[in-house]
Amino acid sequence: MLIEIAHFLTILSTGLFFLCFIFSFLLSSNDTNVINLVSKTYSHSFLLFVLSFLIYIYLAVNDDFRVLYIAQHSNINLPIFYKISSIWSAHEGSMFLWIVFLTIWGAVYNFFTSNNQPLKAKTIGVISLTSVGFLLFLLLTSNPFEIILPIPPENGADINPVLQDPLLAIHPPMLYMGYVGFVIAFGQSIAFLVEGKSEIKWEKQVRFWSLIAWSFLTLGIALGSWWAYYELGWGGYWFWDPVENVALMPWLAATAFIHSLSVSSKSSILRIWTLLLSILVFSLSLFGAFIVRSGIIDSVHSFANDPERGLYLLAFIGFLVITSLLLFSYRFSILVSNKRIISLSKESFISINNILFGTLIFSTMLGVMYPLIYEFIYNQKISVGAPFYNAIFVPITLLACIFMYFSIDSKWQQKLKIDLFKNPSIISSVMAIMVVIFVKYKFLISDFWTLASIFIGMMIITRYIFVIFDYLVLKKFTNIYSITAHIGLGLLIIAIGLNNDLSKERALNIQINDSDFYNNYEFTFDNMKLVSGPNYDSVIADFIVKDKAGNEFMLSPEKRKYFVRGQITTETAIHVTPFKDIYMTIGDQLDDGSWIVNIQFNYFIRWIWFSAILMIISGIFLAYSLSRKRS
Amino acid sequence: MTFLLRALILGLTLLFFTFFYLYINEDKYYPGADFQTSDMPKFELYDLYSEKVINQDNLDGTFLINVWASWCITCRVEHGFLVNLSNQNIPIIGLNYKDEKENAIEWIERFGDPYKFIIHDLKGELALDLGVTGAPETFLVSNGTLIAHYRGEVNDMIWKDVFMPIIKKEGLFKND
Numbered sequence: 062m063l064i065e066i067a068h069f070l071t072i073l074s075t076g077l078f079f080l081c082f083i084f085s086f087l088l089s090s091n092d093t094n095v096i097n098l099v100s101k102t103y104s105h106s107f108l109l110f111v112l113s114f115l116i117y118i119y120l121a122v123n124d125d126f127r128v129l130y131i132a133q134h135s136n137i138n139l140p141i142f143y144k145i146s147s148i149w150s151a152h153e154g155s156m157f158l159w160i161v162f163l164t165i166w167g168a169v170y171n172f173f174t175s176n177n178q179p180l181k182a183k184t185i186g187v188i189s190l191t192s193v194g195f196l197l198f199l200l201l202t203s204n205p206f207e208i209i210l211p212i213p214p215e216n217g218a219d220i221n222p223v224l225q226d227p228l229l230a231i232h233p234p235m236l237y238m239g240y241v242g243f244v245i246a247f248g249q250s251i252a253f254l255v256e257g258k259s260e261i262k263w264e265k266q267v268r269f270w271s272l273i274a275w276s277f278l279t280l281g282i283a284l285g286s287w288w289a290y291y292e293l294g295w296g297g298y299w300f301w302d303p304v305e306n307v308a309l310m311p312w313l314a315a316t317a318f319i320h321s322l323s324v325s326s327k328s329s330i331l332r333i334w335t336l337l338l339s340i341l342v343f344s345l346s347l348f349g350a351f352i353v354r355s356g357i358i359d360s361v362h363s364f365a366n367d368p369e370r371g372l373y374l375l376a377f378i379g380f381l382v383i384t385s386l387l388l389f390s391y392r393f394s395i396l397v398s399n400k401r402i403i404s405l406s407k408e409s410f411i412s413i414n415n416i417l418f419g420t421l422i423f424s425t426m427l428g429v430m431y432p433l434i435y436e437f438i439y440n441q442k443i444s445v446g447a448p449f450y451n452a453i454f455v456p457i458t459l460l461a462c463i464f465m466y467f468s469i470d471s472k473w474q475q476k477l478k479i480d481l482f483k484n485p486s487i488i489s490s491v492m493a494i495m496v497v498i499f500v501k502y503k504f505l506i507s508d509f510w511t512l513a514s515i516f517i518g519m520m521i522i523t524r525y526i527f528v529i530f531d532y533l534v535l536k537k538f539t540n541i542y543s544i545t546a547h548i549g550l551g552l553l554i555i556a557i558g559l560n561n562d563l564s565k566e567r568a569l570n571i572q573i574n575d576s577d578f579y580n581n582y583e584f585t586f587d588n589m590k591l592v593s594g595p596n597y598d599s600v601i602a603d604f605i606v607k608d609k610a611g612n613e614f615m616l617s618p619e620k621r622k623y624f625v626r627g628q629i630t631t632e633t634a635i636h637v638t639p640f641k642d643i644y645m646t647i648g649d650q651l652d653d654g655s656w657i658v659n660i661q662f663n664y665f666i667r668w669i670w671f672s673a674i675l676m677i678i679s680g681i682f683l684a685y686s687l688s689r690k691r692s
Numbered sequence: 693m694t695f696l697l698r699a700l701i702l703g704l705t706l707l708f709f710t711f712f713y714l715y716i717n718e719d720k721y722y723p724g725a726d727f728q729t730s731d732m733p734k735f736e737l738y739d740l741y742s743e744k745v746i747n748q749d750n751l752d753g754t755f756l757i758n759v760w761a762s763w764c765i766t767c768r769v770e771h772g773f774l775v776n777l778s779n780q781n782i783p784i785i786g787l788n789y790k791d792e793k794e795n796a797i798e799w800i801e802r803f804g805d806p807y808k809f810i811i812h813d814l815k816g817e818l819a820l821d822l823g824v825t826g827a828p829e830t831f832l833v834s835n836g837t838l839i840a841h842y843r844g845e846v847n848d849m850i851w852k853d854v855f856m857p858i859i860k861k862e863g864l865f866k867n868d
Contacts, residue, residue: 133765214765337701355716369849371716379709386705390698397694430711437715 063116064128068206070113075196077106078164078189085186086255091179099182100171103189107168114161117205121148126217129207130154136217138596139225146230152354152370153205155233159350160195162234163241167192170245170270179261183252188244194377202370228288236281236308240346242274243315247343247385250336254388259395264326264335269687271322271339275315276680282308283673291633296566296644296661298669301450306429307349310422314342317418324408327473329398331408334415336396340385345422347378357433405477410468417461424453455510462517462554465547469524485527493519506562514558521551542683549675556668563641563664568648572655580662582643583607587615589656597621599632602647602656606636618645618658642666724843725854732836733821740788740796740810748836754864755783755808757831758846759819761791762799764827770845771803777851778806782865786810789819789827834864 081102088095121144126132134154135147149155167188174181199205246267253263285308289295299305318338325335351357355371389396402408428445435443470486471477496519497512506512525544531537532544569577569584576585588603599621607613619632636643641664648657736747758774760767778784786807788796793812800810813819822831825843832840832855840858842850859865 129765129769209765209768214768217765351712357712357715372713375709375712375716382705383702383709386702390702393694393698433715434711437711 063120064125064206064208067113067116067120068204070109070116071196071206072200074106074110074113075193075200077102077109078193078196081106081189082186082193085182085189093176096176096182099185100176103171103185104168106189107164107171110164111161114157117154117157118145118148121145124217126214127208128205129209130205132209132214132217134217136596137215142227142230143225149233153199153203155237156195156199156203156354157205158234159237159241160192160199162237163188163195163244164192166242166244166270166274167248170248174266178266179258180249180252180256180263180266183255184245184248187248187251191244191248191381194381198370198373198377202373226288226292228284228292232281232284232288235277235284239274239276239278239281240308240311240349242277243271243311243339243342243346245270245274246318246339250339251385251388254336254385254392257392257395259329262326264322264332267339268319268322268326269684271315271319272680272684272687275312275319276677276684278308278312278315279673279677279680282312283670283677287670290666291635296633296646296659296663297564298560298666301428301445301447303429304349304353306425307345307352310425311342311345311349313418313422313425314338314345317415318342320411321415324411328400330400330402331412331415332396332398333393334412336389338415340382340389341422344378344382344385347374347381351375351378352429403474403476405467405471406475407468407471407473410464410471413464414461417457417464421454421457424457425450455514458554459510459513459517462521462550465550466517466520466524469521469528469547485524489520489523489527492523493517500559504559504563506559508562511558511562514554518551518553518555518558522548522555525551540683542679542686546676546679546683549672549679552668552675553672556665556672559665560663560669564662564666566659566661569658569660570651570655571658572653575655579660581609584658584660586656586658594621597623600647602658604634604645604658606643616643616645618647620647637667639667640664722842722850722854724850726841726843727839727858728841730838732833732838733818735818735821737811737813737818740786740793740812746809746811751785751833752835753783754832754834755785757785757787757822757833758807759787759789759822759824759827759829759831761789761827762795763791764789766845767828768803770828770847771806773847773851774806775804783808787818787822787824788812789824790814790816832858832864834862 081099084095084102085099088098120128121131121135122141124131124135124137124144126135130151130153131147134150135144139147147154149158167185170188171181171185249263249267253261282305285305286298289300289302290298318335318341321331321335321338324331351371351374355374357371402412428449431445432443435441467477470484493516497516500506500515501512525548528539528544529541532539532541565580567579569579571577571584571586573586573589576583578584583606585605585607586602587605590601590603592599592601599619601617601619604616604618605613606616614636616634616636618634621630621632622628623630631646634645641662644661644663646659648659650656732748732751734748736745738744739746756777758770760770774784784807786809788810791812791814793814796810796812800807811818816824822829822838823841828845830842830846831838839862840855842854844850846855
């Protein structure tokens, strides 16, 4: 009975969301009564929908295997935590969660925005319309409420073992939260275009929401990267997997967007960019959903495929994107600013970087699309891999970092005075050069791009140290969160450069009780044991690792075979030190009884995630400080 | 200039969506489908009910092999469609995959039997030779040659888009 109620509530809320859209667009939105009506309708509809999701969670926790989806993805023996996370382990349920998040953003916006806000009604209207589109998608093509008749299975199936990991249970929700968070920026820019009054300052409102959404998106990507590293056993932080790419594109667009916003919320300059970017960010998020859920691309992330779903999503996303671009094109004149961008001002650097970010997005899109176009025309499968992306990303990112470096000294609407000798830039450059020379001889690095990224990263970090000094000692006003975020960027490019250059791996072929040397470490194969877990059998290899100084530690990589699906997974063993990870996985046993083990030394990999954390925290604090300033 | 810019943005977007529309509507869109032909592997397994030995010589003509198991929920979803197919006189041979005999028999009693006979592959030997990665999977076999393989649930749409084109092309099931 409960499942029918949940199903019904979802249908009901779809109808109410649609009403909400109708009210906000057909009635005059300057009337306070109308705004109240829209706001109330939205919150009621939201509550019904969330109730439906809560019932669904209750059903999953209580193993109601009458529900087809729960029966297919959960099992009676799973811990309760995974019973809940099994909801988003496959297409239908994760789409359900995706829409829940979409409506949560709308509800939070609705709750915290006063009814005097001129764009509120239409913004909620756009959010409602988007929700209706996806709710219909859920109900018509991927219904999670479907029931198995006549007799439900007793034990259920099982969640994919790769997904039985606490990190994975939270990685998709974070990513979805970031993806759909840009619906508010999108809604506001559409509302702004529909209203067509250039004096409305929508940018100020949007900044807060976009920073929060950006932080979630960054967190989702960082968690995904970490998960691939330690659970999938991929042994790195980024693989240019198509689905990583479709998450990276909205992130790049969102990064350009929040920078562009900081310009156009001060003056009307760059409005065209900001508006176009707000549409682009959300479109790319939706494009990501389309790519993953239509099954077009084979990847660890793809869901079971169904062309009908792809077609529906394509039609709905196409409708949203093309309508918004037509609107944008129609209202082009209200976006044009008569102010000119002064060369070498802060605005000029941000707009140059917008172009560079645009290039990165375009190239990534090209990398994702090229195999599809090739397959379409020549009927052959090819793949675009890391060399393509590295060739583009490395130089362009470094170039963008250089412009970012100059923007530190530049001022709004003023030409940058290049006065090298009175400026801390000279000191920061000297310090950066010293670090580069030190690193070059200490670690014997000769690769130009690695040294260039260390140099530029160090310039940014040391330059900001002066700014922090001014802020703390001379009490000079600065945006401290922007500084920490950009120090994060400096750390990120240094860490990536060093990781890329220093990391090494080797496959060892080793018998029990033998030992072998690699990279100044001695690896001794101590023991091999068979262990049974709650729903799997596993082989665990114990290795004693000894460094040059004689310190010992143990690494125990593992291989599991899960009962229900017979799937085999590798569990990595990682020894973490500040500057490097020692990372082991076991492969197969050979005929002579020896085992293949893979050993990797991953340098500075923790620093990559650390810098992401720095950016996330900065984003959240900056949003918080903006909301304080506003109220 | 601004007109050009607007036209360019809209034009590129339209092109983008048109491409994906065309891409989706191509037949080869089903990643689960595989049309590489190979010979039917040799095997010796037991019939699920009679425990009679079955080998490759017991299979002749054109038929489907459907890999299923009582623990496989998707097989249950697929089952109704298979019953329909068998009512249309399409011969289906069941390959019961890594399953306990009692469970499998109980399952068939409960949900109906669309199969001509069922091969009991407890250890997944034949399945391994066939290249099965899970259940359900379905093979189209004609005169000792595997001509189509589908990983995942077969339903009306998959039957129409994946199996029917090759059945028409090869002129199969005409005499049945």
